[in-house]
Amino acid sequence: MKVVIVGGGTAGWMCAAALARLLALPDYDITLIESDEIGTVGVGEATLPHIKTFNDMLGIDEAQFMRETRATFKLGIEFVGWDKPGGRYIHPFGTFGEPWAGVDFQHHWVRASLAGQDVGSLQDYSYAVAACREGAFEFPNQDMKSIRSTYAYAYHFDAGLYADFLRRWTIFRGVKRVEGQVVGIVRNAETGHVESLTLKSGARIAGDLFIDCSGFRALLLGQTMNVAWRDWSEWLPCDRALAVPCERAGALTPYTRSIAQPGGWIWRIPLQHRTGNGHVFSSRFCSKEQAYEALMQSLDGPALAEPRLLRFQAGRRAKAWEGNVVAIGLSSGFLEPLESTSIFLIQAAATDLANLMPVGGVIDPRLAAEFNRLFEIHYDRTRDFLVLHYAANARVGEPLWDHVRTMTLPDSLAHKIALFEESAAAPDYTLGLFSRDSWLAVLVGQGIVPRAYNRLADRIAPPDLEAKLSDLKLRISTNAAAMTPHDEFVASYCSAAADAAGDTVSAA
16 A cells, blocks of 8 residues: 655654554555655644653654754643733643542542641642652652652653654655655546645656645645634634744753743743743734744843744644545644644554554545544644633733633533532543643642532541641652752763764664
8 A cells, every 4th residue: 555645844754653663564655755945843842741652662762862852851831820920830741649549639639628728739749740840850660659650751852853863763664755845636536535646846656545744734635635624713812923942041941831921922942952932922912023022031041043933723624534635733733832732643643543544545434534533532622721721811901811711612621610610520531632630730720729529538537638648748749859950860861962963863
């Protein structure tokens, strides 16, 4: 079966790498078409813990990958000013507390809080939060009974270097790369399926299945197959971003920072060789000049380039698989980088496609239907989580924040918030982002306090509960204080200083 991927960048090469690793390549002839003349968005630098699972699946050496992509570790995201100016909380990659008496931890914390006990913030019961506050990092303990096993980690890396790393890895394993721009598309007159692509050079590339990784252009799924776009800007009104790198300054924080602004928010992502910065904003409420000024004033060090403007619209395609075309990455949808979801959505789509790959060139519509079902779950659940950050704010008197606080929410999100307020029950998905602990971080971090809890929590006597909470906080703080500073861990494990010129080449 001939598989043709249109577009490189992170999406194209992650897709090619996943297919090359998971499929029997003698049965699948994979070709990727990309042009050096066409740029990629390439500003994504922060990830979720799922990326480690992806790299491990490929068999990539972690330390080598981190050296070549100038990566650092990430234990979570710090949100500054999202509830109200001056407030802050961390969305950690780990659990809050421990389940006791068969009940999730938040019910015990809510019960103690409602009873007037001085139990502190929910943040005090997360090991990942404590490590972030300490500016420390060590690998999670493999002993699941240890408090040091209750967190995961992701990476900050240079997205362009990651795409290049995967390009070399994938080509070494048999995927063919063709340089060129697609200027013509031939479709079957009866089925409407894409049969071949014509390149600017005159070359013709035929295929059985075409994967659209052409970015916002959506060359195949949007322009050719005419799959409709579902606009979500009514809930996610930010439609612009200015991105700029600056020189490193200070310690390497093991977390991303998101700082709320009157017209949007600013990101800060620490890499080994520089710091990535950007200002996501809504053109309805903030001018480019205002965003530029706020961004440049926020930099830790001198800018290394002029800010780059990106235009986008939040939403997704009505479906991601139509006929014999599958869209992955920006061609299938876009959600602002508030929770570092873009690379996960690529990873999820590439993995789902590998699991549903047609055999022998015949496209069974039931495979497409299942892929589209999973696609909707991933995007819709992620959308709800992002909208929550905006809706649950107390930044009164700022037009953008007043708008998103009072807008009509998606029914699915309104239900989640109401359920949490009434019972402290948080979403806990088998499929899709995000986990119960992620929802807890944002719900509680932005001031949504439950009025009740699961009554099964009453099985623990109040004095015993108070003792257990105190012991848990102590175990977390004591262990986190003994961890290695993040800077030192990166320097000893994966420092890129030895090949800072960027000339490292490896297919391992």
